[in-house]
Amino acid sequence: MIRLQDHLTFTLRSLTRTRFRTTMQLVAMAIGVLAVVLLTGIGEGGRRFVMAEFASLGNDVLVMLPGRKETTGGLPPLTGEGTRDITLEDAQSLMRISGVERIAPIVVGISRLSISGLSRDSLVLGTTEDFFSIRDLAFSQGQAFTTREGSRSRSECILGATLRDELFGPKRALGQWINVADYRCRVTGVLTDSGTGFGFDMSNALILPVDNAMQIFNTEGLFRVMIQIENIDAVPAMTTAVEQQMKLRHDGQLDITIVTPDSLLSAFNNVLLIMTFSVAGIAAISLLVAGVLIMNMTLIGVAQRRAEIGLLKALGASSKEVRLLFITEATLLATSGAVLGMLIAEFILWGLRFKFPEVPFATPLWASVSAIGVSAIAGILFSWIPAQKAAKLPPVLALQAQAGK
Amino acid sequence: MTEAMKTGAIKVRGVHRRFQLGDQTVHALNDINLDITQGEYISVMGPSGSGKSTLLNMLGLLDVPDEGEYWLAGEDTVPMSEEARAGYRRDHIGFVFQSYHLVPRLSARENMELPMVLAGIPPAERRKRLAPVIQRLGLTERADHKPEQLSGGQRQRVAIGRAIIMQAPLLLADEPTGNLDTHSGADVVELLEELNAQGITLIVVTHDMALGQRAKRRLRMVDGAIVSDDTFAIPPTEEPAV
Structure with missing residues (x-):
């Protein structure tokens, strides 16, 4: 029986001394694994980027809007009465429900801003200071509303980053007065640029205390109420509690809709699912391509070495030993090719992360594992079958394969 | 492996080997009976397709007869498993082919070492055995x-x-000089005969009359059968082979 060390030496020699064949097989294997790891890494990065965008909304925030949105059909309301507004009092009453940490009533409108004769239209948002903590908004200058609700002198406003630049340019904004329709307010804070989220581009908005905004827009009804709850696991219970409270206040009618983070996510679920499926599909195709590449290279290798199999048998190797030699070789080759491909892919992904830091390019473990698994299995299987065949041949026939050489 | 077992005594009884070529059956070996004692020098001659290579492959355990017995070192090898035959080939038989059959990526030394590697002989012992042979x-x-x-x-x-x-x-040896020029052919023959003189059984298959006639015992094959088996008392002539 051949010694283990000699077995390995023989295998390594056959790899290192037939450089062209070894290189080609290594390249085939590496490309296959590279394709899978890289593609799934990019796909997964995109998927996680989208997920993170949704997560920025906050998992613990329920959003209440007026009107009942039903998708279950049924007759339209015949009472002739429109949906009732959510008033500021309705919103404040939610604070009495235990488990509610913060609420932020929101009114939204477009209004004309003017400073010293210049004017433009802008998104105007009315809310309370809790809004900033719910949405995790930070200030580059100044701070949130300084005076308490209900006080008479609340003529304050906060600017989004873009709006500040457009209105004031290089000049100082803090402490300046702005006319919002017929209302004057002093700039007390500027937001850092936090991008979009939840449908509003905060960097283009002017934010006022909610009661002032309701006066400007002459409305009793709120556009949204954001409700931050204490316990993420209590989302269904809190939804019911808020609905009960509102029903009580609206004469037994459930005329509000609560959007939970889950329902938001499930609305986008199809998109995410399709994305996941396409990533999986790309991975599957690359794996297939890798398998075929590996199969071809290995088949050629074994066909070329049929004579050698015959010779080894004539020199006294048993069929089992001959098979084992080939399997070892294929395994070594497949493993190093796979590792090589994975390293290159990880290197490229690292480069991508470096270039686009906001997208978390990373290959999920299942993709790396299955890429290496499939290429190893393909490499071993497709050298096993021909090696098996060659080993079964009577040595004399295998030897004749070389006779013409 | 004791020395007593390492004898090349050969006993062949009623061996047949047939090949299927298309719808035609070729009777490559037809009732072969042969006794060879250790240390003989035998040449096998005959026209192409007479079955001499098949005979050599069969004697070398590279091919298995369809029927009959082939006794080597005191055991019938026909019913053996392929694995057991591989062991027998390694320990009892050396091959010399017309087209050398060396492993191209291995050095001369490594090629010679290969049977010992396959037999699992430790490296130190391998080096010891290689040096005098080289x-x-x-x-x-x-x-x-x-x-x-x-x-x-x-x-x-x-x-x-x-x-x-x-x-x-x-x-x-299957046409050991077939691919060689006269001078190297003579060299190789001389080497083989030297080994034979030291007691190894040498069986040479050849087309070459001159080479064939150097052997003491000459087999002639036609259509798969041995048609003559003559032993000559005279020592091999001194004229060069080829």
């Missing part, structure tokens, strides 16, 4: 060259080195 074959200078860097005669000497490294009692 010296005797005159390959000291070329031992680390690849086959492609060697001349035909040198390649065949490497193949002979590989065939005798396991100290097999039986050496089978």
Whole structure:
């Protein structure tokens, strides 16, 4: 029986001394694994980027809007009465429900801003200071509303980053007065640029205390109420509690809709699912391509070495030993090719992360594992079958394969 | 492995081998009976297709008869498993082929070492056994060259080195000079006969009358059967082979 060390030496020699064949097989294997790891890494990065965008909304925030949105059909309301507004009092009453940490009533409108004769239209948002903590908004200058609700002198406003630049340019904004329709307010804070989220581009908005905004827009009804709850696991219970409270206040009618983070996510679920499926599909195709590449290279290798199999048998190797030699070789080759491909892919992904830091390019473990698994299995299987065949041949026939050489 | 078992005594009884070529059956070996004692020098001659190579393959356990018995070193090899036959080939038989059959990526030394590697002999022992063989074959200078860097005669000497490294009692040579020029052919024949003189059984298959007639015992085959089996008392002539 051949010694283990000699077995390995023989295998390594056959790899290192037939450089062209070894290189080609290594390249085939590496490309296959590279394709899978890289593609799934990019796909997964995109998927996680989208997920993170949704997560920025906050998992613990329920959003209440007026009107009942039903998708279950049924007759339209015949009472002739429109949906009732959510008033500021309705919103404040939610604070009495235990488990509610913060609420932020929101009114939204477009209004004309003017400073010293210049004017433009802008998104105007009315809310309370809790809004900033719910949405995790930070200030580059100044701070949130300084005076308490209900006080008479609340003529304050906060600017989004873009709006500040457009209105004031290089000049100082803090402490300046702005006319919002017929209302004057002093700039007390500027937001850092936090991008979009939840449908509003905060960097283009002017934010006022909610009661002032309701006066400007002459409305009793709120556009949204954001409700931050204490316990993420209590989302269904809190939804019911808020609905009960509102029903009580609206004469037994459930005329509000609560959007939970889950329902938001499930609305986008199809998109995410399709994305996941396409990533999986790309991975599957690359794996297939890798398998075929590996199969071809290995088949050629074994066909070329049929004579050698015959010779080894004539020199006294048993069929089992001959098979084992080939399997070892294929395994070594497949493993190093796979590792090589994975390293290159990880290197490229690292480069991508470096270039686009906001997208978390990373290959999920299942993709790396299955890429290496499939290429190893393909490499071993497709050298096993021909090696098996060659080993079964009577040595004399295998030897004749070389006779013409 | 005791020395008593390492004899090349051969007993062949009623061996047949048929090949299917299309819808035609070729009777490559037809009722072969043969007794060979250790140390004989035998040549096998005959026209192409007479079955001499098949006979050699069969004697070398590279091929299995369809029927009959083939006794080697006191055991019938026909019912053996392929694995057991592989062990027998390794320990009892050395091959020398017309086209050398060296592993191209291995050096001369490594090619000669290969049977010992397959037999699981430790490296120190392998080196000890290789040194005298390499010296005797005159390959000291070329031992680390690849086959492609060697001349035909040198390649065949490497193949002979590989065939005798396991100290097999039986050496089978299939047209050993077929690919060589006159001078290297004579060299190789001389080497083979030297080994025979030291007690190894040598069976040479050849087309070449001159080479065939150097053997004391000459078999002639036609259509798969041995038609003559003559033993000559005279020693081999001194004229060069080929």
